[in-house]
Amino acid sequence: MSTITNHMPTADLQALDAAHHMHPFSTNADLSKDGARVITRAKGIYLSDSEGEQILDAMAGLWCVNIGYGRDELADAAARQMRELPYYNTFFKTTHVPAIALANKLSELAPGDLNHVFFAGSGSEANDTNIRLVRTYWAEKGQPDKNIIISRHNAYHGSSVGSASLGGMAGMHAQGGIPIPNVHHINQPNWWAEGGDMAPEEFGLARARELEEAILELGENRVAAFIAEPVQGAGGVIVAPETYWPEIQRICDKYEILLIADEVICGFGRTGSWFGSQTMGIRPHIMTIAKGLSSGYAPIGGSIVNDDIAKVIGDTEFNHGYTYSGHPVAAAVALENLRILEEERIVDHVRDVAAPYLKKKWEALTSHPLVGEAKIVGMMGSIALTPDKSSRAKFASEAGTIGLICRERCFANNLIMRHVGDRMIISPPLIVTPADIDEMFLRIHKSLDEAHAEITKQGLMRAAN
Numbered sequence: 001m002s003t004i005t006n007h008m009p010t011a012d013l014q015a016l017d018a019a020h021h022m023h024p025f026s027t028n029a030d031l032s033k034d035g036a037r038v039i040t041r042a043k044g045i046y047l048s049d050s051e052g053e054q055i056l057d058a059m060a061g062l063w064c065v066n067i068g069y070g071r072d073e074l075a076d077a078a079a080r081q082m083r084e085l086p087y088y089n090t091f092f093k094t095t096h097v098p099a100i101a102l103a104n105k106l107s108e109l110a111p112g113d114l115n116h117v118f119f120a121g122s123g124s125e126a127n128d129t130n131i132r133l134v135r136t137y138w139a140e141k142g143q144p145d146k147n148i149i150i151s152r153h154n155a156y157h158g159s160s161v162g163s164a165s166l167g168g169m170a171g172m173h174a175q176g177g178i179p180i181p182n183v184h185h186i187n188q189p190n191w192w193a194e195g196g197d198m199a200p201e202e203f204g205l206a207r208a209r210e211l212e213e214a215i216l217e218l219g220e221n222r223v224a225a226f227i228a229e230p231v232q233g234a235g236g237v238i239v240a241p242e243t244y245w246p247e248i249q250r251i252c253d254k255y256e257i258l259l260i261a262d263e264v265i266c267g268f269g270r271t272g273s274w275f276g277s278q279t280m281g282i283r284p285h286i287m288t289i290a291k292g293l294s295s296g297y298a299p300i301g302g303s304i305v306n307d308d309i310a311k312v313i314g315d316t317e318f319n320h321g322y323t324y325s326g327h328p329v330a331a332a333v334a335l336e337n338l339r340i341l342e343e344e345r346i347v348d349h350v351r352d353v354a355a356p357y358l359k360k361k362w363e364a365l366t367s368h369p370l371v372g373e374a375k376i377v378g379m380m381g382s383i384a385l386t387p388d389k390s391s392r393a394k395f396a397s398e399a400g401t402i403g404l405i406c407r408e409r410c411f412a413n414n415l416i417m418r419h420v421g422d423r424m425i426i427s428p429p430l431i432v433t434p435a436d437i438d439e440m441f442l443r444i445h446k447s448l449d450e451a452h453a454e455i456t457k458q459g460l461m462r463a464a465n
């Protein structure tokens, strides 16, 4: 595991990387100054870098490597499929066995009447598909003006023009001429940061009712769909108060609004059920899937839609599709991943073993002087860093300053735990054992202690007015 496979010194690789490789969500200055960490291989929950360090990946890549790294079965499935049929498309009345088998498997796993899959190459593409699906659905039903999609501030639904418009990331909307028309955003159910004097339950209801207010304001016959992540991931693992989702469901039912659950992170076991919708008790009409579908071993995503939508869309020609919709190699890898998740009972392991063990330790972090609230659902958790827990204070420094210091300490201690503003987040592979979690917490405690010392030393342990 510690063998270094690259043949160049790290500094040379970093210089070449900074010279020619444009990274997502990064600045040149950062890449050239420090150089990117070069990841060379991975096994289980550990990454190795070009310096031979062993890094505990408590983010499962980007929330996706659900079964852990290094499963040969997936590599073998890919190689077999590449030899047999490396590519064919699913346009023009053609199909192939991997796409057939995967669509069938997904309709078996997905709850209720979610029985039909439109494949894409990623979560962003799948959400672009969803925009066109829901608008086409209502148009086919004689309501072309029912085309507004409601989403939430601080949601993440992807990085393409359509999906980033659905997302509610201000920094993304500031670049490149988005959002597209007829997307409307309501507030997120983030009690810690935005709940003010309300109790969490009261706040959850108030935030859900913003959906109803928006529908009434925009017009019931104008609103096509509401999209949300069952637990907001990239926004900082924001878990809604318990009152939130039942009220959202009631409102969607009452006004005939299609509910799109973006399961790109929550799907495939992360919340302790196959889908986050099951954990949150909601009945979506469409689910967006990607990431854990293949545990990140191959790029694939899709939309799982219910019988009614499939029927309405199928009655017309849906002028939409991607070269790689249902790509046979990606589909074969996803099938093998789902086989492993099922046969090794990994979702049960999350629900019965890993998540309860993790939850106890995670929630105990609130006794650390830097930590305010600790939220966790299944294998996705967040902590809010604060200079004063009793008042849920924000730091006086610019948002994210403290989170970044903490993340730097984590990286230095060979732990991938990320920051979103001044929240720290984890989303480890689902296969973690209690012993892995113990090791993770040794590193978390060390990193938090070092961050606290550093923040105190710099005089940053101060609340904003």
Ligand code: PXG
Residues within 6 Å of the ligand: 062, 122, 123, 124, 125, 127, 156, 157, 158, 159, 229, 233, 234, 262, 263, 264, 265, 288, 290, 291, 301
């Ligand atoms: N929906 C959700 C809920 C996501 O989290 C997407 C859609 C888009 O999927 P693709 O496959 O197009 O990336 C995502 C992706 C982060 C981070 O920093 C999160 C994502 C992607 C990249 C970075 O937390 N989520």
